[in-house]
Amino acid sequence: MSTILLDPPAAALPDVQREPDARRVAIDRVGVSAVRHPVVVRDGGAAQHTIATLSLTVDLPHHVRGTHMSRFLQVLNRHDALSADDAVAIAEETRAALDAETAHVSAEFPFFVRRAAPVSGESGMMEFTAGIEAAVGPDTDVVLKVRVPVATLCPCSREISERGAHNQRGIVSLDVRTRVAVAFGELIEAVEEGASCALYPVLKRADEKWVTERAYDNPRFVEDLLREVAVAMRDDPRVTWYRVTVENHESIHAHNAFATVERWK
Numbered sequence: 001m002s003t004i005l006l007d008p009p010a011a012a013l014p015d016v017q018r019e020p021d022a023r024r025v026a027i028d029r030v031g032v033s034a035v036r037h038p039v040v041v042r043d044g045g046a047a048q049h050t051i052a053t054l055s056l057t058v059d060l061p062h063h064v065r066g067t068h069m070s071r072f073l074q075v076l077n078r079h080d081a082l083s084a085d086d087a088v089a090i091a092e093e094t095r096a097a098l099d100a101e102t103a104h105v106s107a108e109f110p111f112f113v114r115r116a117a118p119v120s121g122e123s124g125m126m127e128f129t130a131g132i133e134a135a136v137g138p139d140t141d142v143v144l145k146v147r148v149p150v151a152t153l154c155p156c157s158r159e160i161s162e163r164g165a166h167n168q169r170g171i172v173s174l175d176v177r178t179r180v181a182v183a184f185g186e187l188i189e190a191v192e193e194g195a196s197c198a199l200y201p202v203l204k205r206a207d208e209k210w211v212t213e214r215a216y217d218n219p220r221f222v223e224d225l226l227r228e229v230a231v232a233m234r235d236d237p238r239v240t241w242y243r244v245t246v247e248n249h250e251s252i253h254a255h256n257a258f259a260t261v262e263r264w265k
Contacts, residue, residue, distance in 0.1 A: 017066035024062045029104060031057030031094075032072045041109065041130070042083035044183030052082060052109035056090070058100035059137075071097045082107060084142045084181060087134035095136055102137030108145070111184055117200050117207040118214075124201030130184045141177070146187045148172045150195035151211070152248055155219035167215055168251040170195065170225060176233060177241040190236075194228030196220045222248045222257040230261050240265055 033055035041048045056072040075093045079086060087105050095103035111130035116123040131145035150170045158165035172191045176182065192198040196215040200207065220228070226246045233242035243262040250257055 017064075017068055019065045020063055021065040026062040027060040029057035030060050030067050031055065031104075032069055033057075035073070035076065037076060038080065039082040039107070039109065040080055041111065041184075042081060042086070043111075044185060048112065050109045050111065052107040054105065054107045056094050057104045058095060058098045059102045060100070067098060082109070082132065084132055084134070084144065087132045088136060088140060088142060091134045091136040102135065105132075105134045107132050111146075113185060113188065115200055117202050117204060118210045119206040120202075120204040122202040122204055122207070126199065126201050128184075128188055143175050143177055144182060144184070144187065145173070145175045146184055146191065148174070148188050148191040149199055150192055150225070151197040151199060151215050152220045152222070152225055153196040153215040153218070155221055155224070158216065158219050165216065165219065166252050167196065168248050170222070170246055170248045172225065172229060173243075173245040174229060174233070175243040176239050178238045179240055180238050182236075182238055190232040191229055194220070194225050194232065196225075222246050222259045226259040226261060230263070234263070234265065 035054045035056070037052055037054055039050060039052045041050055054076065056076060058067060060067055072094060075090060075097050078093070079090055087107060091103040091105045094105065095101070108129060108131040111128045112125045113128065114123055115126045128149075129147035133143040133145070135141040148171070150172060151167055152170045153165050153167040172195070174187055174191055176187065196218045197211050200211065203211065226244055229244045229246075230242065233239045233244070241262075241264045243260070245260040246258070248257040
């Protein structure tokens with residue numbers, strides 16, 4: 001006759017994490033990272049199903065040995081919606097569940113926009129990267145993030161060349177703090193307006209001609225692109241802080257061109 005082994009009651013199991021620690025090193029953030037979780041992103045009234053990669057952390061006092069990792073996932077698994085408000089709610093629940101003073105939630109996810117080609121109207125799904133960071137504690141802080149690929153054309157190359165000019169793919173990372181909700185789509189549009197040309201998922205020949213000429217008519221150094229986006233954020237009354245980072249993957253160099261700026265308003 002076989003014997004069935006049962007887990008002992010939870011009350012009988014030692015709580016090793018709560019053992020005292022004598023090293024007197026408080027930890028700023030401890031928790032879980034690289035958590036993949038299905039979410040519904042709320043953006044400007046629209047809802048989009050995607051998969052987020054998240055980290056959830058709390059502070060840990062110097063006298064406590066460890067945190068309870070399972071509680072982070074218990075909190076997260078009670079949520080499937082993700083917006084700035086949702087991220088704050090997850091952080092608040094995490095702080096309460098771990099009996100912490102501060103909690104942070106960071107989420108990054110693919111964000112899709114249906115886009116039509118400029119001439120033919122052929123449409124497809126354009127992928128961007130978006131993200132939300134929320135912190136709760138003495139104060140509440142939320143940062144919205146987008147990562148936008150664009151096309152840039154070199155003003156110097158156009159000026160000195162008799163035929164054409166070299167161009168490249170640029171990646172713009174835009175992070176903002178705002179007074180009110182701002183849609184990811186609006187941030188993406190602000191970035192693209194500062195570039196030589198936006199990217200499109202589907203291009204027919206007439207579209208290719210249009211984007212080539214569009215980029216040629218709007219040359220941008222990495223500095224130009226950075227400043228165009230910075231001015232758009234500076235002039236937006238909803239934005240209280242912004243950080244813009246641009247990296248151009250140079251087509252005629254073995255290195256990238258880089259620029260960044262961060263400002264409180």
